[in-house]
Amino acid sequence: MKTPRPPWLLVLAVLALHLLAGHEVQRIQEGWRHDGPPPAPPRLQVDFVREMVLQAPAAVAALPPAAPLKPVPPAGDALAPAAALPASAPEPRSEPVAEAASAPADLPPTAVAQAASAPPSDEPGPEWPLSTQLTYALTGHYRGPVHGQAQVEWLRKGRDYQVHLDVAVGPSFAPFITRRMSSQGQLTPEGIAPQRYDEETRLILGEPRRASVFFLAAEVQLATGVREPAGRGAQDSASQFVQLTWLFMTGREPLQAGRVVQFPLVLPRKQYPWQYEVLGEEVLDTPMGPVASWHVRPTPATQAQVGGGDLVAEAWLAPSLQYLPVRLLIRQDTQTYIDLMLKSAPLQVAPESTNDIPRRLSR
Template sequence: MKTPRPPWLLVLCVLALHLWLGQEVQRIHEGWQRDGPPPMPPRMQVEFVREMVLQPPPAVARMAAPPPAIPARGAAAAASEPLPMPEPPASTPEPVAEAPPVAAPEVVAAAASAPVTDEPGPEWPLSTRLSYVLTGNYRGSVHGQAQVEWLRQGRDYQVHLDVGVGPSFAPLISRRMSSQGKLTPEGIAPQRYDEETRVILGDARRATVLLQGTEVQLANGARQPVARGAQDSASQFVQLTWLFLTGREPLEAGRVINFPLVLPYRQYAWQYQVVGEELLDTPMGPVASWHLKPTRGVAGGDLLAEVWLAPSLQFLPVRLVIRQDADTYIDLMLKSAPLQAAPE
């Protein structure tokens, strides 16, 4: 007895349905890609040619402070994802004998008295790469490496903080924090911040923050007013360097520095207190540095950073301690002399 064949019309309908479903799945997938965070911007290409040497702290002229920031309505305490601990670069470039130029007192003084323009002044540090040794605690003792790159081309800047826990060739956890934007007479003006975390055998997670004039789009898509002078997780350290290098903020124990801080999911009215001057033992020898610490405690998984800035290295950070809580932190200590690019 013969098996009856399905009608050709039914076969064609089933094929058409499968084709339509395939096209819909592809369309939805493409929509997800379009609606997701934009790809991370390419890194500026900079050649580091000079090894920094310790210099007498530059004599800075006190400059007029920028207009006070207006707090944004609805700004609350910021919460960022827990950060696994960092490490220094996989390899350190061969040192170059020639030392980099340091902002001379007369140059900084000239910048202080020069008329305000839209162009960045000579007080901004040259493009610089700093390498760190990472130690800390994250469910046990951790070791690794970290690298900070401050890159500038004209009025454009980028700051990249790359950290890795475990061996440099196969880190167990890595995170990149990147900021980009413009240099202005009032300091750094971030326009975009990206944070990407990778865990071995896991998918990458990324958060993107867009700062657009008086508004910020947080990583969850929420739009909020943002205060003037706001900084992100990466740009804040170079903003501190610029404030002290230009004399806009004097370095003295007990002084409090205020600025709005935008983290991936919330905003802070942030404060750093100058704890005092400390001598750090580095591969370059003992380095005098100023210790700055947040005035608020750790809560809700936020990542808080303490920083040590060295006047003899253009107020760049020679040490960073990033804390999630009392038992989870990473300690980044300068591994070698910073490298700088040639003047533009």
Template structure:
């Protein structure tokens, strides 16, 4: 008499094999490395004790104009290293005087006409002490234009081979000139942490490294790291490229947007283009957000006026892009994020509760220890 195996065990075995095979294929395709990638840095110790309340946007005092940006080059030249050398690149001779005196963050570039045409990337200075590096130790710390350390909790919905739901959390943490931005996403047995850390400068956020860590139940943890090395960036694949001036990573970009509007360096008006270099794990982009207009969102804090910003292009090779909704009454923090990989793979994060903030002394005191 033939012995029949229980069908449930067979289904579990097949699912396990599919998960293992898919995990290995994805790791090879994405360039994830486990052996030589350093562990993620410890997270700052921070206590979020006070709920934010809605407030009228404070008048934005425009900060002094930073030094003019270095000359622009094409992304192809950045990728192949065909960039003029020099410690202090000068602006192009044909640039108008008005543009040279304008903050670099306030200038916009024409929208790309197709997926292969990009605006030029401004080159980071050759010197290790680049304009995107940290301020000198004897300079005063960041002023009140930076939001206090803040935690935002989101309800997650989306689609990945079918509808998905879960939770997400963004933490913006700062102590003195140091900052961290973390984005934690949890969907069933899968969780991902994105962590950016670096320093705060007169030009805004200057990332030093960016980490992504993905955990799948019963499978190995996958980690990807991008290093910002002054004149160069090292992508998650291990490839080094010339750095773009003022580059942001996948997590820091949202706080950089908050800072640009909070300080008046950028203006929220329909049709406005906000541009900065974006360094994603596999590629650098000359990134642009278009301000689409105002939208009223229903939130746990009641109806909330927001501004909707949308990328003018999509990322490629598996990189993610995101629409963002900023709330002026909550210090221009993101109350909704729609993160896409492609038309059929996306997650939609909507504010779940009032954001929590740390006391001013805990955000500004650099002597507090970090926790793992």
């Protein structure tokens, strides 16, 4: 007759199995937690060596309008195989190299003609602004009046670009909210072609919240992992302002009160058929003196479609500062907004010699 095993041995065996199972579940969860989009590429390195000065913009001949943009389909028609797409970065779309499209203010006609006829290269057209850093004073309202600072960097090397918008609410030494919005991609004959957008929000207490959007050949992958068809000329939260600058600087969109500029805007959770209306010219007081600017704002129909939590931005673009924004007003709702006003003269990299541009484009 066998001696029965003590019951506590059975209890220990069951506990050991539970511990092993718990350890395995924790290991899997840790893997899920660390599975995310790969780190964004490092910031392009440039040296800002000079302050911009106000310049009277030269008249730019309007170019023929581009082909109509492909409308963004309603969310219900979007391709979404994807509630469970992997969080790895998909292959970015590949765009053609930019060519010179119109005569910038500071190039002689011969240089423009040579640049326009030059074969494609790794350099963007001469109409693109040099790498620029803009610093803003921040005021606004978030559960009460807030103050802070912000910085925008437009960086380009060859046909590669990056836009970084850094916002800090609170004292500079210990802000209680920070947000960084970064776009990167390529410069093309049709303007900015984003390939990746990253957004990070940090509170003084708590873990950072991150979101990434990837632009594919004919689709976008939202921060949720869902893929949807992408409209032609789609922009992200950061690239949209440079696209507006480029459209106005090259004359592709004339600066006229009542003019409406449209392109698809891809936000982390949703994309919209976006429309900006040119309201008119306003003179703003800046540290550089009075600066004439053009006020552009999303149309009422555009604002009406925006979902909760998505941001709506207005911009004041200054022709005397290469159409860069001297003021940005970004709203979440009527009680939550930040107002960015140019704090000092923008900084730029060393200017390129106009004599070098045709040679640079044709090498």
